[in-house]
Amino acid sequence: MSAEAMTLFSPELAARFDALVERYPVRRSALIPMLLYAQDEVGYLSDAVIDEVARRIGITPLDVRNVATYYSMLRFVPAGRYNIQVCTNISCMLRGGYRIFEQFQERLGIGHKGVTADGVFSLEEVECIGACCWAPAIQVNYDFHDELTEEQVDAILDEYRSRSQKAGSR
């Protein structure tokens, strides 16, 4: 079996990677986008993901780890299906970011970097997510929820929980 055939990734992502490594003057320039896409599909950067990305670029797994460990949005352990990132930088902090964060902690029963037992949610306190004008803001996977009040927290959780149930029953 060829190396390509043994991929961990979906055929679409594998094809995307094949194109990506050829796009830059040096192959390793594709490393960070590849890690992000791989994390989106697999959920986290497992050892197998790191090995395959290294193989596709032609660098060592150590090289991949050197880069990956630098970035806080890349993770090496699975997150929940919905990763809730609560900003507590200055604008959000002034407009109640910490209260929002505490409320999520209470509702979910987990702390920073925690994952709920059912694997649906994970929670993170993060640095600025670029939504200062609409503080306080959170990001759930790639979706923003801004100008939050404490009342909205439950509604947001309920919405994602029902989405999760739908996706789970499918």
Added chain:
Amino acid sequence: MADVTFTVDGKKLTAPAGTLLIEACRKAGIEIPAFCYYPGLSLQAACRMCVVRQEKVPKLQTACTTPVAEGQVFITDSPEIAQARKATLQLLLGNHPLDCPVCDAGGECELQDMTFKYGAGESLYAEAKQHREEQQWSPVVYFDRPRCILCYRCVRMCGEGMDVWALGIQNRGVSAVIAPNGGDHLDCEQCGMCIDVCPVGALTSGTYRYKSRPWEMNHVSTVCTHCGDGCKVTLGVRRADDGMEIVRADNRDKSGINGDFLCAKGRFGFDFVHAKDRLTRPLVRNAAGVLEPTTWEKAIRLVAQKFGEAVQAGDGQIGVIGSPRITNEENYLLQKFARTVLRTQHIDHERTADYPTFSRMLAGAEDRAASHREIAAAPAILVLGGNPTEEHPLLAWSLRTNFRLNHARLYLANTQSIRLERQARQALRIPDYDALVRFLAGEDAAMAHVAGAAEFREALLAEESLVVVAGAEYRGASLAALMRWGLCRTGVKFALLSDFANARGAADMGIYPDLLPGYLPLTGDQPLHGEYAGMPASSGLDMTAMVEAATTGVLKALYVVGSDPVSALGVAEGALRRSFVVVEDCFLTATAAQADVVLPAASLYEKTGTVTSCYGDIQMVRKAADVAGVKPDFEIVVRLAGAMGVDVRKLVPFGQSTGVRADMGQSRGAQAGEADRHAVWLTANGLEPRLSPFDPLATLDEVERLVPSYRLDRLNLFAGNETASAPGAGFVPLDSLLGRKDGVVATHPGLFRSGELGRQTETLQKLQAYQEGFHSAAAAD
């Protein structure tokens, strides 16, 4: 590049444009401190210690990344700069434990020195230090994380210098940490270069840690005893119960052809000196047939008596086997002893390269042999055969460095894939080595099916100068053909690789049954022939034939020095019963186990003399360790000769001559009134005679007098540098080598393998097993 003039601290300095300020200052004697800057490696500018003030530039600049230009003005020493450096030190010490009293680097730590200089003795940081437990990454590499100051030297050395890339840096900011490629262990060449370049005690050596303090040791600069590359090594020695023990090896003075480089064998492979199985007393086989310890006097007397009896029986009764591991002087003396005292032509050694052919081809060709420095600086190098990364680590290092820093063009032709291909302009996979030579010489059909062969030849022929480094695959006719091709072209130089520390020297010193020192034939009218008057003039037996003759009893005695023919040739146990076998070695080898007398010999780290690297670089070895009970082979041979009643002066030219100092032409006849040629030569060269018969340098004088390729640049040699031999200087009649059997058996040493010496070196055994563990695990997957 053109020189530019700039001002540093009010002094006008001149340097080529583009020189880094830190280098220009160091050359001018202005010290700029730096942790991350390391000559030859890429720039990091991480440590901020080298900051200087540049006129008209608002912020302090890092001297390690500032190329000098015309008219610049710098200040490297001012209260402002001292304050900046002190602040940097305070930051570094924020997490650095002050465990200097128990740290290996204490006393030779750059951070300690800088703290001392800039006085950052007090810290304003109240934060708790982050402590982490020490980690063992391999049998020889330990990592103490809190001591690390994140200079990245080890990461760059491992990647750029060694091309291994086993170290990386993970996380960021205050939690950044050096990480090995195996997660919690290292899978690499175990060269220890990371330990060597570490400015602090974060990386420590498994063989040295917690053994000694730097100031407790004496440091002896000598030559590594393992492969044929001839690396200088500085041995740290300390007084022990039974002499001097070696506690560490490095090349801290960066002298010699290897600069700061040492491989695992050079850096960690010295514990054989104090191995448990080391022979320290002479052994003699007693009536019961068991080897029994005895005194040196009794053993020498017995050997002398037996050798004397054999000599009485006529010429050619004794076989002598020399060694590619002992010094030039010892090999020279051994063959002189064999030819003039033991009166035998049966002398040989374990041959790992065909130097007779190499030398014959170079005879008369001036400046065609490449020294190691020439290879390291050559613009184009062709490496044929071999695997330098494993078998010649220094050569591989020099080629990589030459490629990295000088963009050298490296051409490889090999039957297998080797690591150096990553640095090669073109690597050609060839079916066989003879075909390549025919192809280079213009026979297109020889490599018709090899992809890229035509471009390879074209590129080679376009090179104005080229160094050809041939592995042991080239020997006899194929080596001659290769060199004939190169000698027809201008600017082509040659080197021939061999396996042991003094394989080249043993060959140069004539440890051959058919060749005298300097590859002279046994008969002729060279000065040497006159000196060895009356020696047996017919070719003797080679090593294989000698051992065979010893098993059948044709040879009355076999004298084996630093060699193990029984293992090499697979001789059966007890087969040598019929002849009197004397073995001189450090260990009870398979040959020694069959011997009648075993004499414990000093290793290369316990004696003085010279060795010749496989590139023909002659270097001094100096006595570093001392093991009670052993003697250098030189002394043993001299004592044997003495016990046999021979005039030792004829063997080793020591002391003031009692003979005629000069022949003024009044004498007649072959030897009548013959002047003492050695004394005449010494006087002519302004040298004093040596005082001791046990001084190997007396024999070195004789070697220089009689072997034309050993014209020694004594100033360099005795200063600890290498001096190149000139194989082209000798006169070697062409016909003396035609149709000669080369008898080369390459041993292919590995990164941790080095023959019997390697087997007796515990650290190398450990490393071999450790690295093999990975490879067998990988194979099982």
